[in-house]
Amino acid sequence: MPGPGLELIGEEEIAEVVGVLRSGFLSRYGPNDDPAFGARVRHFEQEVARLTGVAHALAVNSGSSGIWLALAGLGIGPRDEVVVPGFTFVASISAIVYAGALPVLAEVDETFNLDPVDVEARITPRTRAIMAVHMLGNPARLTELRAVADRHGVALIEDCAQAFGARYRGGGVGRIGEVGIFSFNEFKTITCGDGGMIVTDDEDLYRRCFAMHDQGHSPFRLGIEVGRRPFLGMNFRMTELEGAVLMAQLGKLDAIRAHLQANKRIVESVLTGLPGLAFRVLPDPDGDLATHLVTIFPSGEIARRVAGELGAIVLADSGWHVYNHMEHLLERRTITGKGCPFDWPCQGTSDARYEAGMLPRTDALLERSISFGIGVSDPNLAPFGLRMRDGPDVARERATRFREVARRHLEG
Ligand SMILES: Cc1ncc(COP(=O)(O)O)c(C=O)c1O
Incomplete structure (x- = not known):
């Protein structure tokens, strides 16, 4: 089972879903004066806004659509550029492409997230967001990235798909940028199969995202309606069935985080002190969600030997998360092959370059790194590690195995 929330699906989720089915109200819109209508999506939005520390949260049907809607809400489109790391899930990049804007790939540093210095070097007059x-x-290094964004008058977008429940300097992730996005697919902290959330403090941005996600309507379809809709929208709504599962999952978030953090402490304590082995740099260790412990070896050869023996992978081999393996991006393939951002008449963007090896520092780092999964079992990121239900004994045993293999290859 991939993510921590999925492993904990139980009677609470079942009861919530049955409750929705019995109510007969499956859409997020229902009669607020009917006690049978639970307004689960609305309640989930309110809870996520509170946990994040922002004014608005908008539930959508996936993290990918959340990113695309956020870009739309910010008015980002053709002839604009967005700086994005080369180590990410492809959706961060494809959402930019389908907004019509140009993704500008940047290096990650030993946080495995954007390197603010490299980001600043890639800003051009066309950059609209980081x-x-x-x-x-x-x-990521949010304080530094916020400063870069402010210096250049561009927006900061936080793709928090892999970090629901993580914190940064005392508050939830997603609140430092103009907008943040979460995902609730099966690999994420909590899940309803597929789903997403947009968080923001900006009322206007929220209203634009809401309208785009629901056929141009204003929030909750109240107020401005036929005759006064600001623009055409689409349908990216979350259903009450999904909201119901997520409300039950949310009740397990604190337990998930505490369990992951406890297991990670055990694994880290076993691996600490191994000569030559380093760990990922955490800009705010207290805010760590602890789904992964990323280890860094002195060379790619050693990391590959260790990974091979453990049945793990070096992060450079992650097929879904490294730009080098995104053949559809490298070959600039879109559904029509026409228009912005890759088509030559889309002025000024024809020189966009996507090539394997174009981010040498990212490549070198990922080549020497292995993630020990703490609560996410993903063949594309961390096939070796723990599952959510594993206790301290299993954590110690797996960490000891990792240490023994790593020690042998580091010494020899
Ligand atoms: C970093 C990142 N961004 C965006 C997404 C897209 O989320 P979803 O699968 O909900 O569309 C993912 C999903 O894996 C992700 O890991």
Whole structure:
């Protein structure tokens, strides 16, 4: 089972879903004066806004659509550029492409998230936003990235798909940028199969995202309606069935985080002190969601030997998360092959370059790194590690195995 929330699906989720089915109200819209209508999606939005520390949260049907809607809400489109890390899930990049804007790939540093210095070097007059992706459960250098964004008058977008429940300097991730996005697919902290959330403090941005996600309507379809809709929208709504599962999952968030953090402490204590082995740099260790412990070896050869023996992978081999393996991006393939951002008449963007090896520092780092999964079992990121239900004994035993294999290859 992939993510921690999925492993904990139980009677609470079943009761919530049955409750929705019995109520007969499956859409997020229902009669607020009927006690049978539970307004689960609305309640879930309110809870996520409170946990994040922002004014608005908008539930959508996936993290990918959340990113695309956020870009739309910010008015980002053709001839604009968005800086995004080369180590991320492809959706961060494809959402930019389908907004019509150009993704500009940037290096990650030993946080495994955007390197603020490299980001600043890639800003041009066309840059409209920086997309910080909090990979593997830990926040990027948000203070520095916020400063870069402010210096250049561009937006900061937080892709928090892999970090629901992580914190940064005392508050939830997703509140430092103009907008943040979460995912609730099966690999994420909590899940309803597929779902997403947009969080923001900006009322206007929220209203634009809401309208785009629901056929141009204003929030909750109240107020401005036929005759006064600001623009055409689409349908990216979350259903009450999904909201119901997520409300039950949310009740388990604190337990998930505490369990992951306890297991990670055990694994870290077993691996600490191994000569030559380093760990990922965490800009805010207290905010760590602890879904992964990323280890860094002195060379790619050693890391590959260790991974091979453990049945793990070096992060450079992650087929879904490294730009080098995104053949559809490298070959600029879109559904029509026409228009912005890759088509030559889309002025000024024809020189966009996507090539394997174009981010040498990212490549070198990922080549020497292995993630020990703490609560996410993903063949593309961390096939070796723990599952959510594993207790301290299993954590110690697996960490000891990792240490023994790593020690042998580091010494020899
Ligand atoms: C970093 C990142 N961004 C965006 C997404 C897209 O989320 P979803 O699968 O909900 O569309 C994911 C999902 O794996 C992700 O890991």
